[in-house]
Amino acid sequence: MTRLIIWLTMLVWAGTSQGQNFVQVSKTDPHYFATSDGKTYVPIGLNLCWPRFIDDEAEGLAKMDMYFRRLSENGGNYARIWLSAPFWEIETQQAGQYDEQKLKRFDQLLTLAQHYGIHLKICLENFRKLTGYPAMFPGSVPFDRPIYASANGGPLADMNQYLDSETGRQLFLKRAKKLAERYANHPAIFGWELWNEMNSVSGKNWEEWTKIMLGEVKSLFPNHLVMQSLGSYDKESQRAIYQRITSLPDNDVAQVHRYIDNGASWKICQAPMDTLASQATQDLLNFQTSKPVLAAEVGAVEANHAGPWKLYPNDTSGTLLHDILFAPFFTGAAGPGHCWHWDSYVEKNNLWWHFGRFAEAIKGFDPAQQQAVPFTTSLPNGLRLYGLRGKTQTILWIRDGQSNWQTELAQGKPARIVTNVTLPLRQFPAKRIDSYNPWKNQHVAGKVSGKSIALPDFTRSIIVKLYTD
Known part of the structure; x- marks a missing residue:
């Protein structure tokens, strides 16, 4: 652990000399990404949102180092992080007050990412209620923000006040501005995601909030992509809301979440993984937004997202991960699908090699330059x-x-x-x-x-x- 900390300190002093470029929407073909030097960028990676079951900083950073190293060794260049997970959260004790040590911890994460050539999508928030929504199962994270609740000395009565009031909106923007002061020009950041699955919050006016905050956050991070995410696409009735949100002008990336889920009412969610992932991707492409599409969370769960899938231990060959990676890209997405269960599936079954096989499979094929159809x-x-x-x-x-x-x-x-x-x-x-x-x-x-x-x-x-x- 001590050697990792010393090594990270040395990398911090190296600054941005690694020479990563910012990720943008491709000027050659807006269905794909490019780095600021004009090279097509295919985001090969997965969700690595927080180090599960770890509280110690050195141990957690060592785990992230291992994840980034294994991903990079296999051609990976992208990962998603939840800034609102307790291990990373910078606003811990009082609303509007930020922990300098947590910011330094995040500095170290970005240093690791830059060292391994990985761009990070940072999800800013995930809470759905102010109180009463603890972690749903071991290794998960809370889905509430008690320090904002008036019952705990905070400024807000409920989620509606958070979304609708100037006080609530300024809480979000103040935190974003704090991050912008430090990271607005950091090239290891792929982009900023406003919220994880925001249509799951208990407040009503989250759509209007999204329209406002996409523009506000973009103004804070002009060099980075800005986007929003919605809950698992497991009902046909969700098609309309997916179309509205992905079509917003300030939403740079059209994203979809999709899982094998025996509790879902839509039968496509029990289909083979290639069919399931391809159909979700195709639906977003059918909206004709002329934006990059990403299958940003894909995996398999117990009924109604009660936990990781009980069949994961059987998949030692990674048949699901193979389909998660290949199906979206070959349907027209800007990258492979991004698997969710990084620890209980990818790490546990040692499936990192699949990322390398995907990278090898598409090597030499530039979808933007080819104007791929x-x-x-x-x-x-x-x-x-x-x-x-x-x-x-x-x-x-x-x-x-x-x-x-x-x-x-x-x-x-x-x-x-x-x-x-x-x-x-x-x-x-x-x-x-x-x-x-x-x-x-x-x-x-x-x-x-x-x-x-x-x-x-x-x-x-x-x-x-x-x-x-």
């Missing part, structure tokens, strides 16, 4: 094809629909070997072909035979790159 189709033998068609390259992700979480994780059936797959050249013209097996990390040159492309045998999925130049 997403498409999907079905192939014989139960295969689903997700593709991005570009100006000179087309990249395909072919998923075996007969192998999914129901068959592998619930029923214990091993994935089959898929053989004798061909693609018609008429639909997929190519001069050169490269096939990539992400499960074996193997590239194989494709074969053109007559009027078709013959693919190598595979299990679960394969990526195919078609070059027309």
Whole structure:
């Protein structure tokens, strides 16, 4: 622990010499991101919101160092942090008063992120009521803010007063301004998310509040993206609110949360993960906002989000994580899906290698420069094809629909070997072909035979790159 603290101190003195650029919406194609030097940026990563079950600063920072290192080693460049989690929260004792030691702790987190080349999306708030909403299960965080409640000496009676009154709004803005004084020009920050799943708060006028605060926060952080998030997209009736919020002019990124959830009324939430994640992404793309879309929280839960999914321990191969990563991007999202259960799933099952396989799969394909157009189709033998068609390259992700979480994780059936797959050249013209097996990390040159492309045998999925130049 002592060595980590000394090392962090040395990095702090190094300042911003690591040379990261700010992340922006791509000027080449607004469906994607770019860094301020014009290079396309695909945010490969996951939610790493706080170090669970840890209170000690040195231990928590060591855990974050491990997370960032493992992610970076596997091609990752993005993570999401909840500033409102107790481990990071800077406003701890009294409304409007900030803990300098917690700010220094956050300094160290940003230093780690910059060292590992990771951009952080910072979620500013998550509380839903002022009081009476403690952590729902061990390792979770509170969803209330007692120091704001008048019953505890705070200035507010309830969430409605927080959202509607000048006093409540200034509490949010004062905290944001404190952060802007310190971090407005920090290049390791991807952007600022106003709230986690704000349609879940107990107050009424959160939509109007969102419209106001998107602009206010953008003025404080002109070099960073600003966005809002909504609760898990598990009811068809939520489509309208998702469209309204993602379409707001000051909302830079269209985000969606989606989970396997047996308690959800919408049957898509019990579908195979690739179908579930793709459908949520496609819905946001259908809003035609001309913004980057991110599947910003994806995972699996016990019914009605009662806790992490009981089948996670069975998924030692990471079949869910593979689909979480690939399905959104190959549907047209600006990046892979971002998994939620970083500790009880990704860390516990040692699945970091999947990020590296995704990075390898898309290497050399620049979706913005290619002006990529997403498409999907079905192939014989139960295969689903997700593709991005570009100006000179087309990249395909072919998923075996007969192998999914129901068959592998619930029923214990091993994935089959898929053989004798061909693609018609008429639909997929190519001069050169490269096939990539992400499960074996193997590239194989494709074969053109007559009027078709013959693919190598595979299990679960394969990526195919078609070059027309």
